[in-house]
Amino acid sequence: xxxxxxxxxxxxxxxxxxxxxxxxxxxxxxxxxxxxxxxxxxxxxxxxxxxxxxxxxxxxxxxxxxxxxxxxxxxxxxxxxxxxxxxxxxxxxxxxxxxxxxxxxxxxxxxxxxxxxxxxxxxxxxxxxxxxxxxxxxxxxxxxxxxxxxxxxxxxxxxxxxxxxxxxxxxxxx
Numbered sequence: 001x002x003x004x005x006x007x008x009x010x011x012x013x014x015x016x017x018x019x020x021x022x023x024x025x026x027x028x029x030x031x032x033x034x035x036x037x038x039x040x041x042x043x044x045x046x047x048x049x050x051x052x053x054x055x056x057x058x059x060x061x062x063x064x065x066x067x068x069x070x071x072x073x074x075x076x077x078x079x080x081x082x083x084x085x086x087x088x089x090x091x092x093x094x095x096x097x098x099x100x101x102x103x104x105x106x107x108x109x110x111x112x113x114x115x116x117x118x119x120x121x122x123x124x125x126x127x128x129x130x131x132x133x134x135x136x137x138x139x140x141x142x143x144x145x146x147x148x149x150x151x152x153x154x155x156x157x158x159x160x161x162x163x164x165x166x167x168x169x170x171x172x173x174x
Contacts, residue, residue, distance in 0.1 A: 015028065033062075085126035
């Protein structure tokens with residue numbers, strides 16, 4: 001049985017310079033799954049465009065999530081549902097966006113932590129959307145990602161102004 005693994009690729013476009021868009025994403029995913037120990041995976045996409053592995057056997061049913069920002073591509077792989085997101089901090093009106101998409105509790109975090117709090121929460125929201133498979137609908141309806149007890153988050157910065165959040169089943173964070 002494989003453990004959860006997070007792959008981080010810097011300058012990912014250089015690996016397959018002739019590819020872009022979903023072709024590049026699929027090539028990166030195939031490479032990472034080979035490193036994970038599952039060569040020759042077939043990638044399919046949901047109607048919303050989310051990539052997944054077409055499993056020939058039940059033991060090949062592996063969950064993963066991908067994200068990219070700037071020169072970074074990340075992929076989180078596990079036997080259970082997962083979500084990952086990376087976000088470069090940029091100039092935004094954090095209070096205006098927070099008022100629209102954050103719960104009262106999340107807005108309090110934003111007020112206390114400022115820009116760092118905003119990008120941590122936003123990366124969490126996107127990671128949670130990928131975890132549930134519901135996409136941006138989770139953000140639009142204002143689902144809270146602060147203080148949840150049904151999932152676990154691992155939040156960190158890859159470098160200054162580059163925020164990452166991994167969302168996983170509670171109890172699977174170790």
